[in-house]
Amino acid sequence: MNREQRRHLRIGVEVDIEMTVPGQPSVDVHTRNISDGGLFIVLDSTPMPDIGSFVEVKLKHPLGDGEEAPTNLARVVRHEPDGIALEFINEDE
Numbered sequence: 001m002n003r004e005q006r007r008h009l010r011i012g013v014e015v016d017i018e019m020t021v022p023g024q025p026s027v028d029v030h031t032r033n034i035s036d037g038g039l040f041i042v043l044d045s046t047p048m049p050d051i052g053s054f055v056e057v058k059l060k061h062p063l064g065d066g067e068e069a070p071t072n073l074a075r076v077v078r079h080e081p082d083g084i085a086l087e088f089i090n091e092d093e
């Protein structure tokens with residue numbers, strides 16, 4: 001997919017994330033980029049969840065006001081050699 005086909009602007013930023021694959025312990029990872037529609041997570045030695053599977057992601061650090069970050073549901077949409085692309089899921093869907 002080229003830039004003209006993207007629905008959401010991506011911002012290249014490294015943020016510490018806690019990722020949970022159902023039935024497995026949480027792992028600490030970091031982003032390569034984030035958009036309103038999803039994020040790319042770098043998985044150094046962490047096994048890649050299958051494309052189409054669901055994961056939960058959460059910022060590792062509290063928000064600016066000290067409030068704990070929410071947990072977001074996401075779907076794996078792509079594998080790359082260094083990580084996975086995730087699409088945020090609206091839990092009302």
